[in-house]
Amino acid sequence: MQNIYKTIRSKSYSVSCELCRIGPSICIPKLLNNALDTVVNCKHAVSKDEIIVNEGTALDRFYIINAGALKTYITVEGKEQINGFYLPGDIIGLDSIHSLKYNCSVKALTNSLICELKYEELMTLVSQNTHVRDTLFKLMSEDIHDFKKLILCFSQKNAEERVGMFIYSLYSKYARRGHVSLNIKLSMSRNDIANYLGLTIETISRILTRMQDLNILTARGKYITIKNLPALIKFAEYHK
Amino acid sequence: MQNIYKTIRSKSYSVSCELCRIGPSICIPKLLNNALDTVVNCKHAVSKDEIIVNEGTALDRFYIINAGALKTYITVEGKEQINGFYLPGDIIGLDSIHSLKYNCSVKALTNSLICELKYEELMTLVSQNTHVRDTLFKLMSEDIHDFKKLILCFSQKNAEERVGMFIYSLYSKYARRGHVSLNIKLSMSRNDIANYLGLTIETISRILTRMQDLNILTARGKYITIKNLPALIKFAEYHK
DNA sequence: CGTTACATTGAACATATTCAAAACGAGTGG
DNA sequence: CCACTCGTTTTGAATATGTTCAATGTAACG
Known part of the structure; x- marks a missing residue:
């Protein structure tokens, strides 16, 4: 096992918290910087080909990519069918809120750094903080919009x-x-x-x-x- | 101009509020049944080929189809490019929250009945009512999930x-x-x-x-x- | 009826896939 | 440093899939 951090630093691009799609105002480490355990899982390293989530797992957290690249896929008749690539600043999991189960698997394409955003903590924040609530609605709406554009691409x-x-x-x-x-x-x-x-x-x-x-x-x-x-x-x- | 209501009753299928995708618990008429003006626009009739929304219009309300059928489209180099068909129980507009502008036009395919869900009123409800908030998150998440599945269809x-x-x-x-x-x-x-x-x-x-x-x-x-x-x-x- | 818009069918052509072969590139050992 | 290997990528020729253009059919409506 090689030094993951070194590999990431030398080859990959990382996003600053200011340019992350989540934005610093909703970032768990910044908002909950008094609760140590939530900060622990920030910029957590995963290595190439590591499976971060298996399809069907309970959704208890979202993943935000800080550096590297991930892919999501579903398994159809034993074969993996990729349905998304995720790059620094992207968030994974918004499509699984309705079932509270991850509807696809997540795998690291390269050694990567990911932040975790706990579902329950986020929902608590949503109730307390209008800005967080609006940001989340905006994120999801953007996702819907982007996916609709992608449908157009693929259909046409x-x-x-x-x-x-x-x-x-x-x-x-x-x-x-x-x-x-x-x-x-x-x-x-x-x-x-x-x-x-x-x-x-x-x-x-x-x-x-x-x-x-x-x-x-x-x-x-x-x-x-x-x-x-x-x-x-x-x-x-x-x-x- | 023909009798719209008659045409709808004879040819079209309408969804009961219980089976509407929104669900009765978030339905404006049911939740705000004391505020008369919000109920007024419930089950509002539109006739075939009527344009309900023009691309770029400010999003001040969502539309829920009660009977009939609508299509959404964008205009590319003068030609209309359809990106969705909406049937009874469906809701239109969730992909436009992030910009607060409708990002596609909406047209009636047949004479239809539509309900309106005012954006501001919904957001007020979201703050007051956890159930409404969760329903909305669920709706949006379902949308993202459905659109991702559609991307897979079209790409494969x-x-x-x-x-x-x-x-x-x-x-x-x-x-x-x-x-x-x-x-x-x-x-x-x-x-x-x-x-x-x-x-x-x-x-x-x-x-x-x-x-x-x-x-x-x-x-x-x-x-x-x-x-x-x-x-x-x-x-x-x-x-x- | 006859017109008009919409839907179907046929034949030639364009686009993407399949299967097979060759080229490349990173890693390993001599 | 070179040769060898494995996995990936590129190239070529035959085939399948979908489009285009033109002609024919059909259904709704005055």
């Missing part, structure tokens, strides 16, 4: 547009969290991307080479460099 | 599976709201279905005839009769 877009959108969405998610860079390191394999996008790895590969031929980006294994951002956006949006 | 399913799933989801939505019937009247055109599913009307048509050949259902214009429900489910799920 062809393979090229899906791959283009995927790369661009990674870029913009990092950018929104304060990490503006045209160099992206994919934390997931081509297989994971294909699985998530509903395409084959061969198609992903072919489209990436096509994008290189068009001078939109360069793809060298897991390292992607965007050469022409407007062209990437057009590639992802235009077409039909 | 081919044309046959999409159409199968579409028919089946109509059946089960009606069934969950207490209207169990193998006869479904589509309130939307083939064009709307195609637009929503990201397919062409020709493909929809071909798949419907294929399903008839397989004795899964009969499709006579807008009237669909499911002949073999397990086969329909298999048609929508199996394949890949």
